[in-house]
Amino acid sequence: MSLLVVGSIAIDSVETPSGQAQEALGGSASYFSYAASYFCPVRLVGVVGQDFPDEYLRLLQNRENIDTAGVKVEPGKTFRWRGKYKGDMNVAETLDVELNVFGSFDPDIPATFRETPYVFLANGSPTVQRKVLHQVKSPKLVVADTMNLWIETARHDLLDLLKQVDGLILNDQEALMLTETTQLVAAGKKILALGPKFVIVKKGEHGAMLFSDDGIYALPAFPTDKLVDPTGAGDSFAGGVMGYLTYADKLDGETFKSAMAYGSVVASINVEGFSLARFKETTRHDIDTRFSKYRDMLKLV
Numbered sequence: 001m002s003l004l005v006v007g008s009i010a011i012d013s014v015e016t017p018s019g020q021a022q023e024a025l026g027g028s029a030s031y032f033s034y035a036a037s038y039f040c041p042v043r044l045v046g047v048v049g050q051d052f053p054d055e056y057l058r059l060l061q062n063r064e065n066i067d068t069a070g071v072k073v074e075p076g077k078t079f080r081w082r083g084k085y086k087g088d089m090n091v092a093e094t095l096d097v098e099l100n101v102f103g104s105f106d107p108d109i110p111a112t113f114r115e116t117p118y119v120f121l122a123n124g125s126p127t128v129q130r131k132v133l134h135q136v137k138s139p140k141l142v143v144a145d146t147m148n149l150w151i152e153t154a155r156h157d158l159l160d161l162l163k164q165v166d167g168l169i170l171n172d173q174e175a176l177m178l179t180e181t182t183q184l185v186a187a188g189k190k191i192l193a194l195g196p197k198f199v200i201v202k203k204g205e206h207g208a209m210l211f212s213d214d215g216i217y218a219l220p221a222f223p224t225d226k227l228v229d230p231t232g233a234g235d236s237f238a239g240g241v242m243g244y245l246t247y248a249d250k251l252d253g254e255t256f257k258s259a260m261a262y263g264s265v266v267a268s269i270n271v272e273g274f275s276l277a278r279f280k281e282t283t284r285h286d287i288d289t290r291f292s293k294y295r296d297m298l299k300l301v
Contacts, residue, residue, distance in 0.1 A: 001040060001041075001117055001118060001246045001247070002040065002041045002042070002043055002116045002117065002118070002246070003036055003040050003041070003116065003118040003119075003120065003242055003243060004042075004043045004045065004109070004113055004116035004119045004136065004139075005029050005032050005033050005043070005044055005120045005122055005242075006045040006046065006107050006109070006122060006124070006128075006129075006132045007027065007032065007045075007120075007121070007122025007123055007124055007145075008028045008029055008030075008046060008079055008102055008122065008124065009027040009029055009046040009047070009048050009060075009071065009078070009079070009102075010026040010027035010079040010080060010081055010102070011052070011053075011056075011078050011079070011080050011081075012024050012025070012026030012080070012081050012083070012231060012275065013080075013081075013082040014026075014082075014084070014085070014092075014229055014231050014274065015083075015084045015085070016084075016085040016086075016228065016229050016230075017085070017086065018227070018228040018229065019228070020274075021229070021275055023053075024274055025053075025056040025275050025276055026081060026231060026275060027046070027079065028122040028123040028124075028145065029044060029045075029046045029122045029235075030232075030235075031232035031235035031239060031270065031276070032120065032122055032235045032236070032239035032242075033060070033063075033239065034060075034063065034066070034236075034239065034276055035235070035236040035237075035238075035239025035240050035267075035270070035279070036120075036239035036240070036242055036243030036246070037063055037064065037065035037066050037243070038065075038243060038282075038284045038287055039240075039243030039244050039246065039247040039262070039284075040118075040243050040246040040247045041065050041067065042065055043067045043069070043110075043113045043116055044060065044066055044067065044068050044070055045070030045071070045107055045109060045110075045113065045132075046070070046071050046072075046105075047072045047074055047101050047102060047105050048071065048073055048074070048078045048079075049073070049074060049075070049076045049077040049079075049100055049101045050073060050074075050075060050077075051077050051078055052073065052078045059276070067113075069110050069112070069113070070107075070108075070109065070110050070113055072108075074101045075101075076101045077098065077100040077101065078100055078101065078102075079098065079099055079100050079101065079103075080096070080097070080098040080100065081096070081097055081098075082095045082096040082097075083095055083231070085229070085230060089205070089227060090204035090205060090230065092230070092231065105128060106128075106131065107132055107135075108135075109132060109135040109136065113136075114135055114136055115136075115138070116136065117139055117140040117141070117246075118139065118140060118141050118242060118245065118246040119132070119133075119141065119142045119143070120142075120143050120144075120145070120238065120242050121133075121145065121165070122145050122238075123145045123146065125150060125154060125157070126154050126158045126160070126161045127154070129144055129161055130161055130164070133161075133164055133165075140251075141166050141167070141245065142164075142165045142166050142167075143166060143168070143169060143238075143242060144161060144165045144167070144168055145168075145234075145238060146168065146170050146174065146178075147174060148173070148174055151174060151177050151178050152177075155178075159194060162194045162195040163194070163195035165195070165196055166198070167196050167197060167198045167200065168191060168196045168198075168199050169199075169202065169234075169238050169241070170199075170200075170201060170202070171201065171202045171203070171204070171234060172184055172202065172203045172204075175187040175188065175199075175201045184201065184209070185216065187201070188201055188209060188211035189211060191211070192211055192213070197212060197213070198210060198211060198212040199211040199212075200238075200241065200260065202234050202237060203221075204233070205221050206221060207219050207221045208221075208237065208260055208263070208264065210256060210257075210260060212253075214253050217253075217256070217257060217260070219257070219260050219261060219264060219298075220264075220298075221264055221267070221268065222265050222267075222268035222290065222294050223268075223297075224268045224271065224272060226271075226272040227271050227272070228271060228272055228273050228274060229271060229273065229274045230271050231274075231275075232270055232276075233267045233271050236266050236269075236270040236279075237263040237266065237267040238263065239263075239266065240259070240262045240264070240265065240266030240267065241259045241260055241262070241263035242259075243262070243266075244258060244259040244262040245259045261291060261294060261298075265287055265290045265291050265294055266287060268290070269282055269286075269287070269290070
């Protein structure tokens with residue numbers, strides 16, 4: 001089974017208490033696709049500018065399980081984000097954003113990608129996400145991500161999108177903002193009522209919660225004391241979740257629980273370095289080994 005992801009590919013400059021990375025590979029689709037590629041073939045659709053470094057393009061192109069036929073190079077500059085973490089490492093201070101070619105991104109899904117059974121709409125405007133839905137054919141599972149920007153500026157379009165997808169992944173503050181409530185469990189239930197069959201709420205270092213008609217499932221984050229850079233942690237978590245669901249090709253409750261656990265493990269590896277540094281030195285065996293430790297931590301005596 002294959003997994004389609006459509007989203008941003010970016011150049012990031014990040015500063016954290018552990019140091020800084022300038023002009024590093026970033027973007028929601030970059031983190032997601034690399035994380036998911038540990039589990040299944042990934043079909044990546046995105047856009048970069050003519051300034052996008054060849055080494056970053058080769059990194060994605062040469063990665064086993066990532067098909068970059070949907071990555072387009074357009075005249076202009078690549079999407080850029082500059083941010084800083086201090087104090088609360090769950091929240092980044094955005095210092096500068098330049099959408100550049102991503103601002104006019106009009107995804108054209110390659111014909112060979114359109115029958116991909118599993119689809120992830122990475123962070124982007126609801127209008128762009130709907131354009132993807134209009135091009136794919138009878139997917140088995142469609143999951144979307146969103147953020148506070150779209151909740152604030154495109155709420156109507158986002159609410160319309162939620163009626164057309166199977167699942168939504170967002171963080172806790174976004175869930176509260178979307179539902180205009182102050183209680184997370186109430187927020188999860190309200191989002192379910194908006195259309196999706198399940199909702200996964202990310203809580204950073206505090207784990208994640210799954211809401212569905214079967215009930216609520218809460219999972220702690222995998223504990224790591226090597227926090228270097230949280231950038232891309234949520235996208236890596238989503239990549240692990242969707243990658244495992246695609247690999248298992250099952251959508252029952254137990255499979256979702258395992259998928260969330262794998263998502264937590266993959267995210268815990270990502271935050272231990274800047275950009276994709278830790279991923280580049282990690283194998284599926286390493287992930288399975290950490291997953292086994294995590295599973296033992298979660299056992300009730």
